Amino acid sequence: MHIVIAPDKFAGTLSALEAARAVADGWRSVDPSARIDLVPLSDGGPGFVEVLHTALGGTLREASVTGPLGEPVTARYLLVGDTAYVESAQACGLHLVPAGRRDPARTTSAGVGELLALAVADGAGTVVVGLGGSSTNDAGAGLLAALGATPAADLARGGGALADIDKVDVAPAREAVAGVRLVAATDVDNPLLGLHGASAVFGPQKGADPALVQRLDLALTAFADRADSEGAARSEPGAGAAGGLGFALLLLGGAVESGIGLVLDAVGLAGRLASADLVVTGEGSFDSQSLRGKLPHGVARLAGEHAVPCVVTAGRVAVGRAEAAAAGITETYSLVESAGSVAAAMEHPARELRDLAASVARRWSR
Template sequence: MKIIVAIDSFKGCLSSAEANAAAQSGVLAACPDAEVVDIPVSDGGEGWLDAYRIAVGGEMVSVRVCDPLMRQTDCCYLRKDDLAVIETARAIGLTLLKAEERNPLTATSYGVGQLVADAIRRGCRRFVIGLGGSGTSDAGKGMLQALSDAFGREDLYCVSALKDLQFTLATDVTNPLCGPQGAAHVFGPQKGATPEMVVELDRRAAAFAEQSAKHCGHDCSLAAGAGAAGGLGYAFMQYLRAGCRSGIDLLLDAVGFDKQVEGANLVVTGEGRADGQTLMGKLPHGIMLRASRYHVPTLLIAGKVTDRQMLLDAGFAYVESINPPTLSLEEAMEKAVAAQNIRKLMERFFRLRS
């Protein structure tokens, strides 16, 4: 029996690698002879760098950069040959800010530009940028300013160091930069924006897009993904000619998922909460769609499950909650408890089918 384990992080609780390890332990407890293929995964946000390092190898490069409040912090990116892989959340993540510090009117993406500049100086020419979990909503102006500061020119189109670079954005966000479905309105509140701040952030983004369109001769503000990471996606598209791809598809290609899934009996994936939104481009859905190409069934596990029938109708073969219904949220969020519950569920699931 061959089992693929590729579970997303349970945010605030377990990393992808930790969730996978717990699931693998449960599978082997029930089926000691099973072949379990462990694939840490991420869709571009938390865990992106670690998942990509496991997939392709390379070296971690440490850099001193600015966090969203321009405080110095240690950060890193992955380098392999001329490829740099960047997880933007490591430099400008919402988790770097205390609740009372969250203010997207002042938070900046400057640190991401510092990571890109360092990688360029080290000879990197291809970039994979994981967009997700940012604490900023500055339309990428901070990132562009950092590049301008690094290379001494205000007009990035005239900087020779930025010519012939290839940027790929890993994101499953399809929102435009501005408007009711834009970065500020959809993602601003979770970053600490009040209704008044949302209006101001959207106004700033629209003004920047108008100015940039006149300067560059084209406008990427309506492109799918422009609103990712508080508009950072827009800045990469508009000024650095970046293209967007589904984060999970990028990673699955990097790990050779199509080859791994050949001959598998089951794929196990999961996330902290599974519901109808899982089907809106989230990681487990992408994994299930890829596995279904090879007619391999997918088990979806989660800390909390709603809309079970909708998930089953969409193609998941099994949908299971890891937690007993009487377990409190506080206890369920404890790392040791969550890992144990994943292990128990997997052992029970496979014993019933062995």
């Protein structure tokens, strides 16, 4: 039996590669003869660079950049030919901010801009920025500041400070990336502002209460009025991705592309599914958002094109059987249900995922 194991990360517990290996170990314990193809994936968020490096090779460059709280962090980008891949979460990810210090009014995306500048200096003609998992809500103002936009000091102080800036000059940042093709890799289609914007939808995940959400949306509106006088970029699908980093890249002339599509193409998943009997995908929480274009949905869609059954192993499953089937998912399996509790699943995630995969293998192996 030929099994393709193609999960996303299990946020907070397992990387995509760790999850793939755990599923493979569990499957082999039941069916040692199975032909198993490991294909760890990412939608542009955490793990983006690792997944692409595994698939494409290339050279990893490491640098110390400004972290979300202004303290230095170590981040890497990947250079493949003249294309660089930057993972925004490595410079401003939520995982870099301790729970007690999470404040999206203060966190900055400056480090992402520094990585972008390093990639350009390294000769990249195309820079693909994976968006997701950020702690920021600054509309990419920090990124723009790192590339030369002014007033740099104020732009790098976080989203809460943007309401007090009278004038913004983005021209130096545009000049810094002139001639470079910029791609915002994301499957988030939110605009920058409003009820479906960065502050309202993603702010609470980063520590914003309702009052702060409203204040941040007003601050980002003021910033957009000054930085985007024509008002086009703020309404583009994906402008609200990663706390508005999509907006900044659009201001610089970039384009939004599907992070899932980019990664699936890079790893050649379509070709790897052509001879498969089953694909196993997964993520930390398989819920209603998963059916709106997150990674398992993309895998299931591609599996359907090749008439390959697709099952999901997830930390938590909050989708009914009928909804999952409508998205092309044959069956779903919950790690929490298998382990008996959230605490048990979180304490030994790799072991519990191995055990769950073994259970799935007993059902599917032939």
